[in-house]
Amino acid sequence: MSMATADQANPKHNIQGSRQAYYEKIKGYNLAPLWEVLRGLVTPEPKSQMQPALWKFAQVEKYMLEAGDVITAEEAERRVLVLENPGDPGKSKITNSLFAGIQLIMPGEIAEAHQHTASAIRFVLKGEGAYTAVEGEKSSMEHGDFIITANWAPHDHGNPGSEPVMWLDVLDMHIVNHFQASFANHFDEKMQNVNHEDGDSFERFATGVLPDGMPAVTNRSPVINYPYRKMKPILDRLKKTGDIDKRHGARVRYANPINGGPVLPTMGAHLALLPKGFKGEPYRSTDGTVFCVAEGSGVTVIDGQPFEWGGNDVFVAPPWKRYTHEVTGSGDAVLFSISDRPAQESLGIWREGQ
Incomplete structure (x- = not known):
């Protein structure tokens, strides 16, 4: 044929x-x-190659201190170990849109001043005596502090103290790189000139009054540091009055004091107290979420997989994967979380469900 x-x-x-x-x-x-x-x-539901994952701080801390012997802050520019999602290795992603890493600065070191298009946040994990300087404000770094470095804000870090200091970095660089809009700049001076004392932006903008003439609307918070010592009592008050969400616990949203919106246009953060014995109801949303343990211990089941966590551990729940929190320790637990929810909300694509 x-x-x-x-x-x-x-x-x-x-x-x-x-x-x-x-x-x-x-x-x-x-x-x-x-x-x-x-x-x-065009899929019926969100699909992601990202996987749930957890990084135990006890192990990461050992590797970080080894990095302090291997490379200086000056050589590395930023001594950071990247938290790479196992579902997409080699891409420096913890979620599809966010970068995350643990940064270390040793006593006597300076991480020199620079600026970049990507916005960044710091959540302080361990150590005292270090500072970060952002847009002329030199802010001390203490455990649980939430520090913002907005788009193109000059910033540097230093540690005049006597012990290593580590913090969680989260940046929206993959959103910026999606638009191919990344710029960066380095300065001749290692440290920027500072003309605002520690805590100036919080006292100036976040205490119920605003400097006369301050613009009514801005897409980023003017506050540099939301100190944990001022945030934790708010959680305690919510717990005392029974304002406890069945999924998230007693939770607050870090807010822009000018308009009540998110602290950054691309990233938003929460701080949640989970009372002793808390067993959360199932939750999922389209924003892949990075969690960091400020206090306590527990287990979070993500997409059917349990992840046991303790102080300073970091874990991630990918988009639209159902998760539940449970406190297993002898006291309350506090979880910090950050995601790209503001970016999704501005586009009208964010969703949540059970």
Whole structure:
């Protein structure tokens, strides 16, 4: 039987052959058939290659201190160990949109001043005596402090103290890089000039009054540091009055005091107290969320997989993966969390569910 006769006898084979020839033809003109890829582009529910994961601080701390012997802050520019999601290794991603890492600064070191398009936050894990300087304010770093470095804000870090200091860094660099809009700049001076005392921005903007003439609307918080010693009592008050969400515990949202919006246009953060014995109800949302343990111990089940956590541990819940928190220790627990929820909300695509 000839090839032509075979094709006539098998019309489906003939159609497939014709389609493939057509696809090859248009490929040379940088065209592609949407009907062949549509199901992968428009899915019934969110799909992510990211996986739930947990990093135990006890182990990370050992590796961080080893890094202090291996490379100086000056050589590294920023001595950071990247928290890489196992679902997408080698991409420096903890979620599809966010970078996260643990940074170390040793006594006597300076992480020199620079600025970049990506916004950054710090959540202080361990150690005392270090500072971060942002836009002219030199802020001391204490356990649980939430420090903001907004888009293009000059910043540097230093440790005039006597012990190593470590903190969690989270940046929106993968959002910036998605738009291919990354810029960075280094300064001739290692340290920026500071003209605002420690805590100035919090006292100036976050105490119920504002400097006269301050713009009514801004897309980022003017506060540099939300100190843990001022945030924790608010959680305690919520617990005392019974304002406890069945999924999240007694939770507050770090807010821009100018308009009540998120602290950054791309990233938003919460601090939650989970009372002793707390067993949370299931929750999921489209923002992949990075958690850091400020106090206590417990277990979070993410997509059916349990992750036991304790002080300063970091774990991640990928987008639209159901999770529940449970406190297993002898006291309350406090969880810090950060995600790209503000970016999703501004686009009208954020969703939550059980």
